Amino acid sequence: MRTIANELKAQGLQVINFAAGELDVDTDELVKEGARKAIDGGHNIYTPTLGLPELRKQVAALVTRHAGVAYAHNEVGLTAGAKQALYNAAMVLIDPEDEVIIPAPYWVTFPTQVELAQGRPVFVDTRPHGYQLLASDVQRAITPRTRALILNTPNNPTGAVYGREELAKIAALAIEHDFWVIFDECYASLVRAGHRHKHILAIEPRLKERAVLVNSFSKSHALTGWRLGYVAAPAEVIKAMENLQGHTTSNPSSVAQYAVSHALAHDDGSFIAAINRALDERLRQALAIVADMPEVKVAPPQGAFYLFLDISAHLGRRLGDLVVADVDQFCELALREAQIALVSGAAFGDPSSVRVSYAIAPGDVVEGLHRLRRLLQRLR
Numbered sequence: 136m137r138t139i140a141n142e143l144k145a146q147g148l149q150v151i152n153f154a155a156g157e158l159d160v161d162t163d164e165l166v167k168e169g170a171r172k173a174i175d176g177g178h179n180i181y182t183p184t185l186g187l188p189e190l191r192k193q194v195a196a197l198v199t200r201h202a203g204v205a206y207a208h209n210e211v212g213l214t215a216g217a218k219q220a221l222y223n224a225a226m227v228l229i230d231p232e233d234e235v236i237i238p239a240p241y242w243v244t245f246p247t248q249v250e251l252a253q254g255r256p257v258f259v260d261t262r263p264h265g266y267q268l269l270a271s272d273v274q275r276a277i278t279p280r281t282r283a284l285i286l287n288t289p290n291n292p293t294g295a296v297y298g299r300e301e302l303a304k305i306a307a308l309a310i311e312h313d314f315w316v317i318f319d320e321c322y323a324s325l326v327r328a329g330h331r332h333k334h335i336l337a338i339e340p341r342l343k344e345r346a347v348l349v350n351s352f353s354k355s356h357a358l359t360g361w362r363l364g365y366v367a368a369p370a371e372v373i374k375a376m377e378n379l380q381g382h383t384t385s386n387p388s389s390v391a392q393y394a395v396s397h398a399l400a401h402d403d404g405s406f407i408a409a410i411n412r413a414l415d416e417r418l419r420q421a422l423a424i425v426a427d428m429p430e431v432k433v434a435p436p437q438g439a440f441y442l443f444l445d446i447s448a449h450l451g452r453r454l455g456d457l458v459v460a461d462v463d464q465f466c467e468l469a470l471r472e473a474q475i476a477l478v479s480g481a482a483f484g485d486p487s488s489v490r491v492s493y494a495i496a497p498g499d500v501v502e503g504l505h506r507l508r509r510l511l512q513r514l515r
C-alpha cells in the first residue's frame with residue numbers, strides 16, 4: 136500500500152493518509168524543554184535498565200493515581216514504548232502452548248507477540264456487542280491452559296471503552312481461574328467527550344497480583360518516535376522483565392526519560408485536553424459524513440482516534456469490471472481510485488471493516504471521508 140501511495144504521490148496526486156497510528160501534532164513543549172536540558176546537561180550514558188530512579192518513582196505515583204491502588208518504584212519499569220512492555224510480558228509470563236485470550240478485533244501485535252512466546256492466541260469476538268467485551272464470552276474461552284487475557288481499552292482499532300460492569304466480572308474470572316490480565320491502556324488519556332476510561336484495578340483492587348498494566352507516553356504526549364512506555368506489575372514480574380530487557384535492549388532512550396520526567400513534574404493536563412477537544416470536533420464532523428455513506432455500519436467510538444467502519448455490505452460488489460472480493464482489495468481500490476489510504480480490518484482480525492484515523496488535519500478528514508463516500512456510491 137505504501138508503494139502504491141508513493142507511486143500516486145509521484146504522479147502529483149494528493150493522497151490522504153488515514154492509516155497512521157499516531158497523533159498529527161508536535162510533542163508537548165515541556166517534553167522538548169526536558170530533552171534540551173538533558174542534552175545540554177550531558178546525559179548521554181546508560182541509565183538503569185528499567186529507567187531512572189526518579190522517573191520510576193514518578194511513574195509509580197502516576198499508576199497509583201490512575202489505578203487507585205498503591206504501586207512502589209520496584210513494581211514499575213520504563214520500556215521502549217508500550218510495545219516493549221507487552222513483549223516483556225509475553226516473554227516472561229507465557230510458556231509454550233499456554234493460551235492467551237484476545238478480544239477481536241485486536242491490535243495486530245498482540246497475537247504475534249503471543250506466538251513469539253510460543254503461546255496460542257484464543258480470540259473472542261466482540262463484534263456482536265458493538266465491540267464491547269462480554270465476561271460471558273471470556274468465560275466460554277477459558278480452559279485449564281488459559282494463562283492470560285489481553286485487554287485493550289480504549290481500544291485500537293474499534294474505539295470502544297470497556298464498561299465498569301463487564302470489567303468487574305472479567306476481573307472476578309481472572310481471580311477465580313488464576314490467569315493474568317495484561318491491561319493495555321495506551322489510549323487512556325484519549326477519551327471522547329462524555330466518556331471515561333475505566334481502570335480495572337480501580338474496579339477490582341484485588342486483581343493487582345494478577346495484573347500487568349501497560350501504558351505509554353507515545354499517545355499521551357505525542358512522542359511515538361521517542362519510544363517511551365511503562366509497565367506496572369508485581370515486583371517479581373518486574374524483576375524478570377529487568378533481566379530480559381537487560382539482555383535485549385537495556386534502558387529506553389535516556390533523553391526521552393529525562394524529557395518525560397521533566398514533563399510529568401510540570402504537567403497541568405492542558406496539552407492532552409487541547410488534543411481531546413480537537414479530536415472531539417473532528418469525530419463529530421467525521422460521523423456526520425459517515426452517516427451519509429451507503430450501507431456502512433459504525434459503532435461511535437468512545438476513545439482513541441479511530442473509526443472502524445463495517446463495509447461488509449459492499450464486498451462482492453463491482454466497480455466496472457473489477458469485483459471487490461475482500462476488504463484488502465477494497466483498500467487497494469480506495470487508494471488507487473480515491474487516493475485514500477485506509478487500514479484493512481483483516482490485519483485486526485476483522486475482514487469486514489476498515490480503520491480510519493481521524494487524528495489527521497481536519498480538512499483531510501472531511502475531504503478523505505467524502506472521497507470514501509463517493510467511492511462506495513459507485514459500487515454496484
Ligand SMILES: Cc1ncc(COP(=O)(O)O)c(C=O)c1O
Pocket residue numbers: 156215216217218219242287291319321350351352353354359363364
Ligand atoms: C493498543 C496499542 N498498544 C500498544 C501500542 C504501542 O505503543 P508504543 O508506541 O508506545 O510502543 C499501540 C500503538 O499503536 C497500540 O495501538
